[in-house]
Amino acid sequence: MDLRVAGLTIRVSSADRDLPLAPTPASSRFLVAPAAECDADIDVEAGECRDEGAGPCLFDSGGPWRLYGHDGGYRFVFVSPRSSAPYKVAVFNADFSIGRVTLDAGFFAGAPAIDPLEYPLDELLVISLLGRGRGVELHCCGVADGEDGYLFVGQSGAGKTTTARLWLDAGAATVLSDDRVIVREDAGGLWMYGTPWHGDEPLASPGRAQLKQIFLLRQHDHHALRTVARGDAVARLFAACFPPFHDRAALDFTLGFLDRIASRVQVRELGFAPTRSLIDFVRSA
Numbered sequence: 001m002d003l004r005v006a007g008l009t010i011r012v013s014s015a016d017r018d019l020p021l022a023p024t025p026a027s028s029r030f031l032v033a034p035a036a037e038c039d040a041d042i043d044v045e046a047g048e049c050r051d052e053g054a055g056p057c058l059f060d061s062g063g064p065w066r067l068y069g070h071d072g073g074y075r076f077v078f079v080s081p082r083s084s085a086p087y088k089v090a091v092f093n094a095d096f097s098i099g100r101v102t103l104d105a106g107f108f109a110g111a112p113a114i115d116p117l118e119y120p121l122d123e124l125l126v127i128s129l130l131g132r133g134r135g136v137e138l139h140c141c142g143v144a145d146g147e148d149g150y151l152f153v154g155q156s157g158a159g160k161t162t163t164a165r166l167w168l169d170a171g172a173a174t175v176l177s178d179d180r181v182i183v184r185e186d187a188g189g190l191w192m193y194g195t196p197w198h199g200d201e202p203l204a205s206p207g208r209a210q211l212k213q214i215f216l217l218r219q220h221d222h223h224a225l226r227t228v229a230r231g232d233a234v235a236r237l238f239a240a241c242f243p244p245f246h247d248r249a250a251l252d253f254t255l256g257f258l259d260r261i262a263s264r265v266q267v268r269e270l271g272f273a274p275t276r277s278l279i280d281f282v283r284s285a
Contacts, residue, residue, distance in 0.1 A: 003117075004032045004206065005126050006135065006182035006193035011035075012116060014044040019103070022113035026196040026204040027122065039129055041098055044116045046105040049077075049086040058246040065120060067246060076124065080107065090121055096128045123197055126182070127242050131250030135184035136257055139240040142181035142192050142209070145173040149192045149209030150282060151181060152270070153240050154217035161200045162274050163217065168203075172279050178203045180242070183211060183261060190261060213266050213285065220271030223281040233267035234258045 001023060003010045009032070014021060021044060023031060055069030068075045070091055078088040087107040092099040101116045108114050117125065127137055140153040141160040145167075152163045164178035179199030181192050194205035216228060216236055228236070234255070243254040261267075268285075272278050 002032050002034050002038065003027060003030045003122075004035075005030050005122075005195060006130075006184055006208075007186070008040070008126060008129055008134070009035050009038040010040045010042065010117070010122075010125065011038040012042045012044060014116075016044070016046055019044060019046055020111065020113050022115060024115045024118060024196070026198060026202070027115065027117070029204055030196055030206045040096055040125060042101055042117070042125075043099070044101045044103065046108070047102045049089045049102055049104045065124070074128075076121065078121070083107075088116070088121070090125075092125075092128070095132060096125060099125070119197065123180075123195075123242075126195075128244050128247075128250075130182065130184075131244045131247055131253060133253055135182055136254055136261075137180055137182050137195070137242045138237065139179065139242070140181050141178045142176035142194060143167050143173050144176055144192075144207060144209035145283070147210065148212040149176075150212065151183075151192060151214045152217050153214060153237065155240060158217040159219050159272065159274070160217065163272075163278070164203055166274065166276055166278055170276055170279055174205060174207060174209075175203045176205045176207055176209065185257075185260075190265060211261075211265055213268075213282075214261070215268060215270035215282070218269055218271045220273060222271070222273055223278060224271040225285060226269040226271070228267050228269055230259075230262050230267075233262040237262065237267070 059067040065078045073093040076090040077086050080087045087104045089102045140151045141164045143150045161178045164175045167173045176194030180195045180197045190211040192211045193208045196204045198204045237258045244250045
C-alpha cells in the first residue's frame, strides 16, 4: 500500500502474504494508487523483536519507544505498556528512504488487520523525512478557507479543536487537521497539509492550502490581535513544532525554515472568545 502525507509517498509492502496489512481509519484517507517513485520504501516481516545489538541510544521518549543508532542508520524499538519486551522494531538507512519493520508474531497473532506504521511510527518517519530539508510539522489547527490557508498554533488547551469546531459548525471551510499540520515550500510558495494525526475530532484531511496567515492562539474574553516580533514568532513556532531533536542538522534546518516562514507570512497572536464571530474576525484580519 502507498500512503501520501504532505506530498511524501511512503510504500509499505511485505513478501509474507499471511500478514493482514491495512492502514488505520485515519491513515486510510491518505492511501494513493501505487506510485512510480516513493520517498520511503518499507518492507514488513513477522519475526522475533529484540532490543539488543543496536548502537547508542539517541533518544528515549520516556514512553513506548526509543531510538538507537544502527549500522550508519537508525533503529526504533517499540514496547507495549503491558510488557517490557519489544513488539515492533523499525530499522532505517541514514536518510530514511529504505526501512524494514519487524512485527512480533506472538503479539500480533490473530489480529484481523495490522498497520505496521501505526502511530507513533508513521509520524516519526514523516518527521524524520521532513527534517532533511523538506518541511516542518506544527502543533496547530489548519483551516483551508477557499484559496486561503490559516494556521492556528498552540499547545494543548490553547483552543485548536475549539477553533476547528467553529469553522466546521459554520460549514465555512475545510479543516485539514485540528492538531497537527505540515508546512512545506513548493514552487516559491508555502503550503500547509493535513495529517492523519488528529486531536479530539476525527479531522484528518489529505488536502492542502496555500499558507496566508498564522495565528498564535490565546483564549480571551473577546477577539483581539497583537503583533509579534519576528524573533518571538520563530521561538513560539519552534516551541510548537516536532523536529527530530536527536539530529543537529535537522534542528538547524527547522530553525532556518521557521525563520523563513515568519519572514514571508504574517504571524500574530490571536486572543479569541469561542464564538462563531471569530470566523469573520479572522477573514477581516
